[in-house]
Amino acid sequence: MRKLLVYDRLIVGEEKVKERLEVLYSEKEIEEKVKELANRIDEDYKDRPLHLICILKGAVMFMCELAKRLENPNVTMDFMAVSSYGDATESSGIVRIVKDLDEPLEGKNVLLVEDIVDTGRTLSHLTKLLGERNPTSLEICTLLDKPERRECEVKVKYKGILIPDIFIVGYSIDYQQRYRGLPIWRNSLLRSKV
Numbered sequence: 001m002r003k004l005l006v007y008d009r010l011i012v013g014e015e016k017v018k019e020r021l022e023v024l025y026s027e028k029e030i031e032e033k034v035k036e037l038a039n040r041i042d043e044d045y046k047d048r049p050l051h052l053i054c055i056l057k058g059a060v061m062f063m064c065e066l067a068k069r070l071e072n073p074n075v076t077m078d079f080m081a082v083s084s085y086g087d088a089t090e091s092s093g094i095v096r097i098v099k100d101l102d103e104p105l106e107g108k109n110v111l112l113v114e115d116i117v118d119t120g121r122t123l124s125h126l127t128k129l130l131g132e133r134n135p136t137s138l139e140i141c142t143l144l145d146k147p148e149r150r151e152c153e154v155k156v157k158y159k160g161i162l163i164p165d166i167f168i169v170g171y172s173i174d175y176q177q178r179y180r181g182l183p184i185w186r187n188s189l190l191r192s193k194v
Helices: 025-047 059-069 121-131 188-194
Strands: 004-007 017-021 051-055 075-083 098-099 109-117 135-145 157-162 185-187
Touching: 025 059, 025 135, 025 157, 051 059, 051 121, 051 135, 059 109, 075 121, 109 121, 121 135
Parallel strands: 051 075, 051 109, 109 135, 135 157
Antiparallel strands: 004 017, 017 185, 075 098
């Protein structure tokens, strides 16, 4: 069932804007996709150690849900924060590392966990950077993939849901740090106003 909700509390600059949020995927649909991805990852890694790297803050819910469903007892995790959006709805193309990893990657099977692959610029930058740290392997897993927007070639081994070129919020994905706790929503009015 799809719902349409209207919020009237967002302020863009000094202008108050009404937002229309439309549910794109239910929690059940997301849960099924996360289970499917976990099963594929478990099959590929079996009992080999696997080091998950979460790209904060957008991928945090996805990585936690994914990690809970992995049956591999040799899973470790680390977190990295990067910024390429700032307060905008489109990537600036400039990737800034806000928080680097706590542990070295040398000799580890690394799975980079991302919320959404859009232009590919951020992941292209990160895979080069992390590859220089000598992991045994380096793969990418994303919950959402937006191939229409791709500007850089990135090899995403584990893709969840293909989505069209729309701006979304929810399930840890934000707009100006808001809406992270919602299920996945499309925000059509915000996309056209900002």
